[in-house]
Amino acid sequence: MKTIEIIGYRRANLGKTGSQTLRDDGNVPCVLYGGDNQIHFYSPMILFREIVYTNEAHFVHLNIEGEEFQAILQEVQFHPVSEVILHADFLRISEDRKIKMNIPARLVGQAPGVSKGGTLVQKRSSLKVLGFPKDMPDHIDVDVAELDFHHAIKVSDIKYQGLEFMDPKQASVAVVEVPRAAKLAAEEAAAATPAEGAAPAAGDAKKAEPAKKEEGKK
CATH class of the missing domain: 2.170.120.20 (Ribosomal protein L25, C-terminal domain)
Incomplete structure (x- = not known):
């Protein structure tokens, strides 16, 4: 599987105001899970193109101010209207541990x-x-x-x-x-074809009666 590198920077302010400021500057607030401690960081939104807008899965090589981690992108939150990336969660991985x-x-x-x-x-x-x-x-x-x-x-x-x-x-x-x-045609054909062994329709039975009486006269 292909690996994409994401460069990140540790966050100083973790509040909503700080997150919005990061987004306004073209960055994505992120969290890395899977280690002893969660790491809060941000990364330029442009770096997410290859792992979000793609039809293939990728591993992620995170470089957060010199610290390197192997990870996968676990979850991405988008703005409901603009579809701008609001937040991203990464999960740290290791070769000896199964992942989903x-x-x-x-x-x-x-x-x-x-x-x-x-x-x-x-x-x-x-x-x-x-x-x-x-x-x-x-x-x-x-x-x-x-x-x-x-x-x-x-x-x-x-x-x-x-x-x-x-x-x-x-x-x-x-x-x-x-x-x-095709469904309608099949349904119409089934409705028009009488089932095998079915009794004749009432109208057909009445039409057949005169013929029987004529045969009796002879």
Whole structure:
């Protein structure tokens, strides 16, 4: 997995006013967890582009005024309107300790259901996994080459060496949805076709009675 370097500076003021001042200056207030003590620091917002606005997972090499740490970005808070990064939490990691990460999922292959007119829908953009740092991938490929109508790829269908998937086993990752027009056509066809062995409609029965009487006269 690729590692991104983030340069940080320790914070002197931890209040709301100090945090807002940092944001106004183009910085992100941050906290590093996982050690003996939490480290409060800030970092230029521009450095977050490669780890936040991406479709791959990354490790983070933190350099906080000369102190270096290996970490992962655990949580990011965004402004609800402007989507400016308000705060970031990092978790310190070590090679001998398992970690939980959200790894982006990529759909690969051509689903048969799509060639029949269906729409491939990705239900989960990422998968939560547990494993050692050395086993963490940039992304997880999900093969949809056998995905047809009325079928789904579930979390339990995905295997990756060294990783344990933490999402619900029966949760869908990808499905092929039947187009609405095709659904309506199928429903209309089913309604128009009488079930096997079903009694004739009342109108049809009445039409058949005169024919039987004529046969009796003969």
